Amino acid sequence: MKIVVLGIDALEYDLVEEWNLKHLKQKSYCKTDLSDFDVITTPLIWGAMVTGKKLKEIEEIYVKRARFFSKHGTTIRREQEQYVIAKILRRLLPSKIKNFVSKKIVPDPFKKTYDIIQKRGYTTIFDFFEKTWNNGIPAYNRNVSTEEVKELMEKAVKGDVKSLYNYSMELYKKEKEELLKAISKDYELIFWYTPFLDEIEHFYINKRLKLLNIYLELNNLVKVIKEKLNENDILYIVSDHGMEPIEGDPRGGDHSDHGFFSSNTGELIQKPQDLFYLIKKKAEEIKG
Numbered sequence: 001m002k003i004v005v006l007g008i009d010a011l012e013y014d015l016v017e018e019w020n021l022k023h024l025k026q027k028s029y030c031k032t033d034l035s036d037f038d039v040i041t042t043p044l045i046w047g048a049m050v051t052g053k054k055l056k057e058i059e060e061i062y063v064k065r066a067r068f069f070s071k072h073g074t075t076i077r078r079e080q081e082q083y084v085i086a087k088i089l090r091r092l093l094p095s096k097i098k099n100f101v102s103k104k105i106v107p108d109p110f111k112k113t114y115d116i117i118q119k120r121g122y123t124t125i126f127d128f129f130e131k132t133w134n135n136g137i138p139a140y141n142r143n144v145s146t147e148e149v150k151e152l153m154e155k156a157v158k159g160d161v162k163s164l165y166n167y168s169m170e171l172y173k174k175e176k177e178e179l180l181k182a183i184s185k186d187y188e189l190i191f192w193y194t195p196f197l198d199e200i201e202h203f204y205i206n207k208r209l210k211l212l213n214i215y216l217e218l219n220n221l222v223k224v225i226k227e228k229l230n231e232n233d234i235l236y237i238v239s240d241h242g243m244e245p246i247e248g249d250p251r252g253g254d255h256s257d258h259g260f261f262s263s264n265t266g267e268l269i270q271k272p273q274d275l276f277y278l279i280k281k282k283a284e285e286i287k288g
């Protein structure tokens with residue numbers, strides 16, 4: 001018996017519901033509640049799923065950055081406001097000062113936190129099993145905001161969304177192959193993560209037909225995975241947050257205030273942190 005987790009960054013509950021994507025929905029599905037988090041940011045929420053806790057050291061870095069960039073200081077849950085200010089700052093400040101300011105006051109939070117869980121030795125879902133596989137998870141062992149991605153995002157804001165799209169889809173294809181390989185081996189816990197949807201969805205949230213095609217592809221991926229699993233195998237699908245259109249956002253949209261969860265067992269979770277305890281419980285059951 002194996003447990004497979006498909007971690008699809010930014011999979012939006014409302015779109016899965018609206019388009020009635022039954023493979024993604026599985027037997028039971030729900031929104032997850034993100035109200036524990038002061039900022040809705042990717043590494044913080046994946047970190048909570050892997051460790052069962054909100055990791056304060058990640059949250060603090062993002063809150064600090066958000067306060068620095070935010071117009072209001074209080075409404076920091078969304079990246080949108082920070083983004084606009086950051087853009088103005090970039091235009092106004094000479095590059096030397098700009099680099100100094102950003103490095104001193106707001107160091108790249110993704111770079112600082114990408115492997116914090118391993119570095120600090122937190123107990124994770126991977127500690128409950130002998131044979132596990134993962135392909136890189138934010139805050140555990142993956143930086144989702146590499147220089148390459150940042151550059152493509154900048155280009156997309158200026159109108160070239162195609163380059164980002166090509167990059168994201170290429171990455172998805174590669175990661176899908178890795179998942180299919182891992183599924184055929186005898187791991188007890190497989191945690192597959194993909195950032196491609198978060199990257200592209202900021203810009204595609206208002207391009208419904210293009211987005212529908214991507215969601216249909218993901219729905220079909222779940223079908224393919226299900227066919228490869230045995231009857232007793234467990235399949236969980238999770239997202240950290242969704243995406244919604246935001247008026248005035250230069251990208252088109254930003255993270256929504258809920259995540260997604262589904263299971264082939266009928267089990268549900270309320271918060272991202274609950275995934276850790278659900279998997280821990282399963283591990284104990286399996287070991288009897």
Ligand SMILES: [Zn+2]
Pocket residue numbers: 009010041042198240241
């Ligand atoms: Zn995300």
